[in-house]
Amino acid sequence: MTDSVAAPEPVIEVRDLTVHFPVRKGFIGRTVGHVRAVDGVDLAIRPGETLGLVGESGCGKTTLGRSIARILKPTGGEVRYRGPDGTVTDLATLGERALKPFQRQIRVVFQDPFSSLNPRMTLLQIVGEPLRANGIASGSELEHRVAEMLERVGLSPKYMNRYPHAFSGGERQRVNIARALILGPRVVIADEPVSALDVSVRAQILNLLRDLQEELKLTYLFVSHDLSVVENICDRVAVMYLGKIVEVADTAELYSSPRHPYTEALLSAVPRPDPRLRGAGRRIRLADDLPDPANPPPGCYFHTRCPYAVPGVCDIDGHGPVLTGTGPQHDAACLRTSELDLVGVASEPA
Amino acid sequence: MPREDPLLEISDLRTHFFTREGTVRAVDGVSLTVPRGKTVCVVGESGCGKSVTARSVLGLVDEPGRIVSGEIWWRRRGQEPVNLAQLGPRSEEMRRVRGGEISMVFQEPMASLSPMYTIGDQLVEAIRMHLPLTQEQARERATDLLRRAGIPRAEERLDAYSFQLSGGMCQRVMIAIALAADPALLIADEPTTALDVTTQARIIDLLRDLQAETGMSVLFITHDLGVVAEIADEVVVMYLGTVVERGGVDEIFHDPKHPYTNALLGSIPRMGAGAGRRLATIRGNVPHPSDRPAGCPFHPRCDAAIGGVCDVSDPPHIVFGEARSVRCVLHDDVHRSSAAEVRA
Numbered sequence: 001m002t003d004s005v006a007a008p009e010p011v012i013e014v015r016d017l018t019v020h021f022p023v024r025k026g027f028i029g030r031t032v033g034h035v036r037a038v039d040g041v042d043l044a045i046r047p048g049e050t051l052g053l054v055g056e057s058g059c060g061k062t063t064l065g066r067s068i069a070r071i072l073k074p075t076g077g078e079v080r081y082r083g084p085d086g087t088v089t090d091l092a093t094l095g096e097r098a099l100k101p102f103q104r105q106i107r108v109v110f111q112d113p114f115s116s117l118n119p120r121m122t123l124l125q126i127v128g129e130p131l132r133a134n135g136i137a138s139g140s141e142l143e144h145r146v147a148e149m150l151e152r153v154g155l156s157p158k159y160m161n162r163y164p165h166a167f168s169g170g171e172r173q174r175v176n177i178a179r180a181l182i183l184g185p186r187v188v189i190a191d192e193p194v195s196a197l198d199v200s201v202r203a204q205i206l207n208l209l210r211d212l213q214e215e216l217k218l219t220y221l222f223v224s225h226d227l228s229v230v231e232n233i234c235d236r237v238a239v240m241y242l243g244k245i246v247e248v249a250d251t252a253e254l255y256s257s258p259r260h261p262y263t264e265a266l267l268s269a270v271p272r273p274d275p276r277l278r279g280a281g282r283r284i285r286l287a288d289d290l291p292d293p294a295n296p297p298p299g300c301y302f303h304t305r306c307p308y309a310v311p312g313v314c315d316i317d318g319h320g321p322v323l324t325g326t327g328p329q330h331d332a333a334c335l336r337t338s339e340l341d342l343v344g345v346a347s348e349p350a
Numbered sequence: 351m352p353r354e355d356p357l358l359e360i361s362d363l364r365t366h367f368f369t370r371e372g373t374v375r376a377v378d379g380v381s382l383t384v385p386r387g388k389t390v391c392v393v394g395e396s397g398c399g400k401s402v403t404a405r406s407v408l409g410l411v412d413e414p415g416r417i418v419s420g421e422i423w424w425r426r427r428g429q430e431p432v433n434l435a436q437l438g439p440r441s442e443e444m445r446r447v448r449g450g451e452i453s454m455v456f457q458e459p460m461a462s463l464s465p466m467y468t469i470g471d472q473l474v475e476a477i478r479m480h481l482p483l484t485q486e487q488a489r490e491r492a493t494d495l496l497r498r499a500g501i502p503r504a505e506e507r508l509d510a511y512s513f514q515l516s517g518g519m520c521q522r523v524m525i526a527i528a529l530a531a532d533p534a535l536l537i538a539d540e541p542t543t544a545l546d547v548t549t550q551a552r553i554i555d556l557l558r559d560l561q562a563e564t565g566m567s568v569l570f571i572t573h574d575l576g577v578v579a580e581i582a583d584e585v586v587v588m589y590l591g592t593v594v595e596r597g598g599v600d601e602i603f604h605d606p607k608h609p610y611t612n613a614l615l616g617s618i619p620r621m622g623a624g625a626g627r628r629l630a631t632i633r634g635n636v637p638h639p640s641d642r643p644a645g646c647p648f649h650p651r652c653d654a655a656i657g658g659v660c661d662v663s664d665p666p667h668i669v670f671g672e673a674r675s676v677r678c679v680l681h682d683d684v685h686r687s688s689a690a691e692v693r694a
């Protein structure tokens with residue numbers, strides 16, 4: 001990585017992280033291969049920032065988020081977490097007991113507000129559960145802290161004894177956020193937090209996340225497939241393809257001058273909410289089929305769909321691109337990046 | 351110049367669901383038209399009745415729902431118009447229209463295809479249901495349809511099962527099935543919502559190309575204003591079972607009349623407009639259709655609402671032109687003097 005000296009020490013530094021899922025076949029469940037969901041990822045999350053993680057479904061972005069939060073145990077590599085006192089711990093290898101104090105500092109907000117809340121628990125039980133499970137508070141103290149947290153996310157504490165079914169999608173997502181924040185975490189992994197919400201409610205939740213970040217000094221990893229939402233809320237963006245990070249840069253830089261063909265293609269595919277922009281800009285259309293992550297193509301993983309791929313350059317086994325600096329704070333993993341003139345999103349006249 | 355008779359004309363449609371907890375007025379007085387050869391987008395949030403409207407056209411409303419009143423005029427060229435609202439869902443006539451003259455593509459392509467039959471079986475069944483073809487001829491047509499839907503190696507794919515294909519490929523198969531009998535109208539209910547942006551862009555291109563090629567009309571249902579801007583000729587904005595605004599796509603995006611349309615456009619992030627900007631929001635939540643506010647359904651969330659007017663009486667239906675109308679008291683001459691200017 002080409003982090004300049006000015007960049008603060010990252011709160012989380014992922015080094016060469018891999019998560020492989022075995023593919024089993026037959027009666028005895030013999031392992032016949034591995035799906036490389038996360039395949040050698042290096043990524044730094046700086047304190048106080050919102051880092052976007054984008055890519056198509058199946059690219060491994062959710063798996064990466066979950067292994068940073070250690071919901072999943074990575075197959076290899078390091079997840080280096082810098083505590084408030086500056087001590088660095090590798091979370092990737094810790095056992096369950098040693099992990100517990102760190103799991104209070106890294107929390108997750110899940111995507112679907114309808115399936116991620118237990119319908120048989122009241123809001124008090126749902127939001128208070130982490131406090132109880134960690135032996136931090138109980139009884140009236142717990143109730144008090146839950147009330148405070150509900151208020152903070154914009155819900156009235158008088159609803160505390162109701163069940164999730166009585167609430168709309170937006171309100172449930174507020175409950176989800178309250179549950180994630182009740183332990184006072186430093187890092188929040190938000191996995192598609194607004195994808196299931198209505199347009200008019202989505203803006204409310206995005207603004208809430210922004211306010212909470214400011215008040216509570218949070219660091220976000222914002223996992224999403226929606227590039228317009230990511231542009232709105234993220235300071236930096238990492239683009240993921242088939243288990244690898246292919247480009248990382250500041251949001252404005254990445255959107256205006258992408259250095260990886262995949263990023264360019266993603267940006268050009270986003271429908272712009274203005275009929276006058278119809279047909280404007282470069283139209284790049286990728287083939288529908290994502291290669292099988294259990295059997296990735298040789299060389300650059302993207303060459304099978306890349307409009308700029310050159311046979312004999314991009315498809316040589318063992319000579320895939322690595323993430324290298326292409327500009328200040330801008331890394332891309334493309335063998336031809338210096339030869340290409342890629343187009344980003346032009347600014348819209350206000 | 352008066353417009354030609356529209357292909358589909360829905361007027362004052364009401365589809366209610368009679369549940370144990372009470373009547374849910376899912377569609378409550380919807381009027382819209384689909385001109386020949388055009389794409390009309392119905393846009394709205396969950397619970398606005400956009401899907402139920404589409405399903406009412408094809409008699410696909412599930413129990414305990416039914417069409418209570420209103421008319422759905424289907425005007426084929428050179429034939430007597432038919433009121434689809436009057437046809438029984440299982441009648442001979444409706445079965446000929448459904449899938450033959452009007453076909454539908456649904457949101458979840460994986461769930462819409464049967465995993466028990468090959469793609470070819472399902473296509474051939476749809477073709478032979480509506481066209482007098484032999485098994486061989488139908489199979490030939492099936493290959494041709496798959497090719498037109500942009501599926502590579504179409505012959506081989508006929509023998510594939512839905513679970514062997516990606517989501518985008520399944521949606522192409524669904525579109526091929528929908529085109530089986532050369533329909534005059536294609537209803538697409540959120541066809542790209544479950545897909546990635548890259549796939550979505552290609553499916554939208556495909557629908558646009560197919561429309562140019564066949565001249566069919568498309569009724570496109572979506573909640574995504576970006577998709578609307580890409581594909582629509584005309585736009586119908588719905589909120590809680592009613593149409594709040596209708597207009598050409600450019601009018602809706604650049605001259606919205608209804609406060610809801612305006613607020614909706616303000617609350618979406620626009621790429622290139624600069625990151626980190628706070629989004630305008632619409633306060634509160636979309637109410638459940640079973641507990642709809644009195645008067646204008648949008649008044650509790652509307653910044654321009656006038657107390658004593660918007661919360662009491664139904665908003666007037668103001669017609670500006672053939673396909674341009676709004677349901678809001680702010681555009682009524684009687685109230686204009688007392689109303690604040692809403693245009694931002």
